[in-house]
Amino acid sequence: MADTAAPLAMGAERVDRPGLLQRIFLHNVPAKIAALPMVATVLVVFVGCVAWTIYYSFTNSKLLPTGKFVGFDQYERLFATSRWNVSVWNLIAYGSMSLVFTLVIGFILAVLIDQKIRFESAFRTIMLYPFALSFIVTGLVWQWIMNPTLGLQGTLRGLGWTGFTFDWIANPRMVLFALLIAGLWHGTGFCMVLMLAGLRGVDEEVWKAARIDGIPTWRTYVSIVIPMMRGVLVTAVVIIGSGIVRLYDLVVALTNGGPGISSEVPAKYVFNYMFSGGNIGQGLAGATMMLLTVLIIMIPWAYLEFGGKGRRT
Amino acid sequence: MSMTATIPAGTPMAAGANEPRGQRPKPFFTPKKIMLYTVLVFFSLYYLFPLYVMLTTSLKTMPEIRFGNIFALPTAPSFDAWFKAWSSACTGLTCNGLAPGFWNSVKITIPSTIVSIFIAAVNGYALVNWRFKGSEIFFSILIFGSFIPYQVMLYPLVMITRELGIFGSLQAVILIHTIFGMPILTLLFRNYFASLPQELFKAARVDGAGFWRIFFEIMLPMSLPIFVVALILQITGIWNDFLFGVVFAGNVNYPMTVQLNNIVNSAQGTPEYNVNMAATVLTGLVPLTVYFVSGKWFVRGVAAGAVKG
Amino acid sequence: MQQSVSIRDLTLNFGSVKVLEHLNLDIAQGEFIVLLGPSGCGKSTLLNCIAGLLDVSDGQIFISGKNVTWLEPKDRGIGMVFQSYALYPQMTVEKNLSFGLRVAGMPKAEIDQRVARAAEILQIQPLLQRKPANLSGGQRQRVAIGRALVRDVDVFLFDEPLSNLDAKLRSDLRVEIKRLHQRLKNTMIYVTHDQIEALTLADRIAIMKNGVIQQLADPATIYNKPVNLYVAGFIGSPSMNFIPGTLDGETFTANDGTRIPVGAYDFVTRLSGATKSVLGVRPEHILLGDAARNMPFQTQAEIEIVEPMGSETLAWTKVAGVPVTFRCSSDIPLHVGEKVTVGFDIARGSLFNAESEARL
Numbered sequence: 007m008a009d010t011a012a013p014l015a016m017g018a019e020r021v022d023r024p025g026l027l028q029r030i031f032l033h034n035v036p037a038k039i040a041a042l043p044m045v046a047t048v049l050v051v052f053v054g055c056v057a058w059t060i061y062y063s064f065t066n067s068k069l070l071p072t073g074k075f076v077g078f079d080q081y082e083r084l085f086a087t088s089r090w091n092v093s094v095w096n097l098i099a100y101g102s103m104s105l106v107f108t109l110v111i112g113f114i115l116a117v118l119i120d121q122k123i124r125f126e127s128a129f130r131t132i133m134l135y136p137f138a139l140s141f142i143v144t145g146l147v148w149q150w151i152m153n154p155t156l157g158l159q160g161t162l163r164g165l166g167w168t169g170f171t172f173d174w175i176a177n178p179r180m181v182l183f184a185l186l187i188a189g190l191w192h193g194t195g196f197c198m199v200l201m202l203a204g205l206r207g208v209d210e211e212v213w214k215a216a217r218i219d220g221i222p223t224w225r226t227y228v229s230i231v232i233p234m235m236r237g238v239l240v241t242a243v244v245i246i247g248s249g250i251v252r253l254y255d256l257v258v259a260l261t262n263g264g265p266g267i268s269s270e271v272p273a274k275y276v277f278n279y280m281f282s283g284g285n286i287g288q289g290l291a292g293a294t295m296m297l298l299t300v301l302i303i304m305i306p307w308a309y310l311e312f313g314g315k316g317r318r319t
Numbered sequence: 320m321s322m323t324a325t326i327p328a329g330t331p332m333a334a335g336a337n338e339p340r341g342q343r344p345k346p347f348f349t350p351k352k353i354m355l356y357t358v359l360v361f362f363s364l365y366y367l368f369p370l371y372v373m374l375t376t377s378l379k380t381m382p383e384i385r386f387g388n389i390f391a392l393p394t395a396p397s398f399d400a401w402f403k404a405w406s407s408a409c410t411g412l413t414c415n416g417l418a419p420g421f422w423n424s425v426k427i428t429i430p431s432t433i434v435s436i437f438i439a440a441v442n443g444y445a446l447v448n449w450r451f452k453g454s455e456i457f458f459s460i461l462i463f464g465s466f467i468p469y470q471v472m473l474y475p476l477v478m479i480t481r482e483l484g485i486f487g488s489l490q491a492v493i494l495i496h497t498i499f500g501m502p503i504l505t506l507l508f509r510n511y512f513a514s515l516p517q518e519l520f521k522a523a524r525v526d527g528a529g530f531w532r533i534f535f536e537i538m539l540p541m542s543l544p545i546f547v548v549a550l551i552l553q554i555t556g557i558w559n560d561f562l563f564g565v566v567f568a569g570n571v572n573y574p575m576t577v578q579l580n581n582i583v584n585s586a587q588g589t590p591e592y593n594v595n596m597a598a599t600v601l602t603g604l605v606p607l608t609v610y611f612v613s614g615k616w617f618v619r620g621v622a623a624g625a626v627k628g
Numbered sequence: 629m630q631q632s633v634s635i636r637d638l639t640l641n642f643g644s645v646k647v648l649e650h651l652n653l654d655i656a657q658g659e660f661i662v663l664l665g666p667s668g669c670g671k672s673t674l675l676n677c678i679a680g681l682l683d684v685s686d687g688q689i690f691i692s693g694k695n696v697t698w699l700e701p702k703d704r705g706i707g708m709v710f711q712s713y714a715l716y717p718q719m720t721v722e723k724n725l726s727f728g729l730r731v732a733g734m735p736k737a738e739i740d741q742r743v744a745r746a747a748e749i750l751q752i753q754p755l756l757q758r759k760p761a762n763l764s765g766g767q768r769q770r771v772a773i774g775r776a777l778v779r780d781v782d783v784f785l786f787d788e789p790l791s792n793l794d795a796k797l798r799s800d801l802r803v804e805i806k807r808l809h810q811r812l813k814n815t816m817i818y819v820t821h822d823q824i825e826a827l828t829l830a831d832r833i834a835i836m837k838n839g840v841i842q843q844l845a846d847p848a849t850i851y852n853k854p855v856n857l858y859v860a861g862f863i864g865s866p867s868m869n870f871i872p873g874t875l876d877g878e879t880f881t882a883n884d885g886t887r888i889p890v891g892a893y894d895f896v897t898r899l900s901g902a903t904k905s906v907l908g909v910r911p912e913h914i915l916l917g918d919a920a921r922n923m924p925f926q927t928q929a930e931i932e933i934v935e936p937m938g939s940e941t942l943a944w945t946k947v948a949g950v951p952v953t954f955r956c957s958s959d960i961p962l963h964v965g966e967k968v969t970v971g972f973d974i975a976r977g978s979l980f981n982a983e984s985e986a987r988l
């Protein structure tokens with residue numbers, strides 16, 4: 007707006023130029039009205055609500071949110087609560103296993119499917135259908151299968167294999183693996199689909215060139231194809247990772263945090279404190295910690311994808 | 320057929336005639352192939368086993384479950400457990416079965432799907448064809464927001480819906496689904512509209528058509544594929560939701576997933592596993608039907624969610 | 629026998645689709661062969677069979693006298709250059725060149741020596757530490773050629789290596805490939821659908837259609853004595869003028885009754901009696917003015933369209949009732965509507981049987 011410095015006498019000539027306010031409110035009006043829900047969602051929910059949660063996590067809100075500012079008190083209490091600490095450790099342990107196994111299994115399945123096999127679409131359909139089901143359904147089915155007396159363990163013992171043990175949902179030390187089995191059942195098919203899209207995106211001539219160079223298949227995957235799939239891999243990590251942080255329904259359905267508190271997760275901790283524990287400040291502090299975790303995953307990704315300008319072709 | 324081309328062992332190499340010719344001989348069973356199919360079948364069993372267990376258990380009677388084994392087929396398949404799960408299974412308090420939950424889920428899913436898709440379609444259209452200052456920033460925050468755990472926004476949203484006087488009602492759940500479905504759907508529509516030839520839009524503008532006219536008369540008729548993808552994504556996503564149903568719907572409006580969890584996990588007395596599994600199957604039926612009917616489209620929807628802007 | 633590559637009775641099916649059928653081709657040591665044909669005629673398929681990237685359905689392939697029909701690509705003594713370059717994107721140029729050798733376990737000193745030689749030949753020494761993303765299209769294609777070069781093979785296969793480049797770069801690299809061939813004297817099999825590339829590079833051109841080689845000959849023969857209507861129409865731009873009519877002895881009668889004496893024509897086969905046939909004359913074999921008067925056939929024609937091309941001019945007219953193009957020096961002024969005398973250089977024309985489409 008260089009012309010704002012022009013003498014006032016010439017102001018009359020500037021009338022036909024839209025001013026700043028006019029440009030914001032009168033230009034492109036229907037589009038702005040149409041985008042109102044989006045703008046409202048962004049401002050109210052993704053900015054407003056998040057800011058509200060962060061702010062009130064520094065207050066001593068109990069049954070109702072109040073304005074009394076108490077600094078990091080809630081956080082100190084959070085990390086002094088064993089249930090929270092167990093939740094965090096569970097998330098780390100479950101999350102890292104789940105992430106690694108989902109990626110590895112998803113990739114291996116995608117590679118197998120990509121071998122010009124027969125019945126490709128049947129295999130793909132079988133692998134992806136669990137992803138269409140809810141976590142509640144997933145959790146309940148596996149709860150039944152892993153039922154120590156009547157499920158897999160009971161059946162195999164009844165068939166004569168008396169030493170067989172598969173009581174993971176009732177065993178505090180193994181319960182995370184029970185969660186893992188159900189989680190992988192639900193999510194590996196999705197990862198496979200992503201990886202398969204990545205594999206199919208690799209130029210076929212690159213494969214031909216590698217064959218002519220005499221590079222063994224496994225070596226081609228490791229040295230050429232996987233590095234070429236960087237984009238898909240990163241996307242998969244971000245999507246799977248932020249799904250893990252949210253982990254809630256599956257735990258509720260499969261173990262409800264038990265036995266004891268051995269399979270608690272942060273999302274459940276936060277939920278309970280907000281809606282039944284009567285200690286909103288604690289819930290909000292926990293929620294803020296979850297946000298922080300996601301940011302730790304997201305920021306390097308956002309930097310890689312959008313920060314290093316012009317690196318991607 | 321290819322066997323005719325192989326050289327019989329021990330035959331002296333007569334010039335030309337016996338040299339490699341035609342298709343390279345490939346045994347039908349190579350160790351590699353056997354490994355490949357073994358692994359695939361093994362994983363398929365892992366994926367299929369729960370479905371099998373779900374179905375067979377739901378068709379058995381309780382004594383059969385107690386004394387039989389989990390692999391066995393039902394000796395006398397009966398749908399009694401299904402009927403019970405549908406109409407008279409007990410949650411902690413009431414004994415109306417899943418049916419009310421099913422109808423609640425229908426009442427939640429249909430309007431939520433329609434509203435969220437419509438709004439996202441308009442968003443995507445405005446973002447591609449009617450950019451205004453800041454539109455891309457709003458979009459970036461929207462996408463970024465889709466990775467924020469719901470728990471972070473849950474409590475303030477409860478307060479907002481309470482202020483609006485809709486907390487604990489269907490409207491609240493519909494609103495929440497519209498909000499949280501917006502990032503992914505907007506991305507979907509934005510990418511789709513961006514892939515359409517821009518000349519069409521320009522030509523329509525030159526012809527004097529405005530925002531809504533172009534949207535309804537030019538864009539929508541060309542967007543059937545992406546609507547199908549969005550539809551699949553939303554129907555399965557909303558049907559499978561648990562968290563928003565629990566928090567925002569209120570007791571009388573609990574969706575099917577919540578009812579199901581209550582039936583299985585907070586029922587009193589001896590658990591009836593056949594009824595539990597029947598209820599589980601019933602709850603999974605809608606998304607499974609969508610999945611099997613839509614086939615490739617479901618895969619497209621799932622993959623579209625992974626395409627970044 | 630100095631055959632570098634021999635293909636015997638090659639048949640290839642994709643399921644029930646027969647792409648190549650009983651194809652035979654012999655290529656001499658050091659020869660530059662171009663496979664030319666429209667999209668989908670099976671050029672890449674043939675090349676992939678030679679490379680071993682596709683398993684043949686029937687037939688045999690020999691390279692340097694060895695039956696390679698069942699061998700892996702790496703053992704066939706071939707190098708291949710692809711249209712999309714197919715460079716390994718995360719490796720530097722040097723790694724790209726040496727990767728295959730390293731995997732094969734070649735001693736480091738020898739790898740370095742081969743990479744250095746390839747880099748010198750292709751003049752890509754300054755690029756060795758760069759990644760493919762930071763190279764121009766022409767540079768990338770050079771690296772791709774280098775990858776075939778370091779393998780030190782007898783036969784080079786090119787699948788439309790220049791199609792992704794712009795016109796200028798394409799003609800530069802074309803010259804370079806020719807120079808490379810003169811220096812290395814390797815056998816080269818080159819697929820393209822650009823006829824200029826084919827005519828300038830090839831020792832012999834194989835024109836393909838629907839998986840069948842129509843004509844295999846040196847560029848001059850292909851251009852001047854096409855064996856059938858298809859080849860005649862495919863090669864040359866603007867394409868050959870075709871006048872349908874009837875041939876009886878040494879007189880060709882066009883469908884509108886114009887009689888054209890074709891005694892000067894060098895017949896391959898002589899037919900007795902009247903035969904439906906097609907007379908083909910290239911635009912540059914239609915002469916004007918004084919030159920036309922010495923020709924066995926001349927007529928008056930009205931100019932309909934004039935296209936000045938710089939060094940020459942293309943003109944459109946009608947002879948014997950069909951549209952005809954001719955080419956003349958741009959010094960001659962031509963005007964639309966003007967009547968000129970045109971003459972056909974029948975000795976350099978072509979006659980085809982209208983039914984079998986074969987050259988007469």
Ligand SMILES: Nc1ncnc2c1ncn2[C@@H]1O[C@H](COP(=O)(O)OP(=O)(O)OP(=O)(O)O)[C@@H](O)[C@H]1O
Nearest residue numbers: 642645647665666667668669670671672673674821
């Ligand atoms: N994997 C395949 N399965 C079935 N048909 C195929 C396959 N690959 C190629 N074809 C068919 O074989 C024919 C020849 O294909 P090819 O790629 O050799 O053509 P081309 O001459 O190289 O064409 P272009 O100039 O377009 O590269 C085509 O009709 C094509 O559709």
Ligand SMILES: [Mg+2]
Nearest residue numbers: 671672673787
């Ligand atoms: Mg090709």
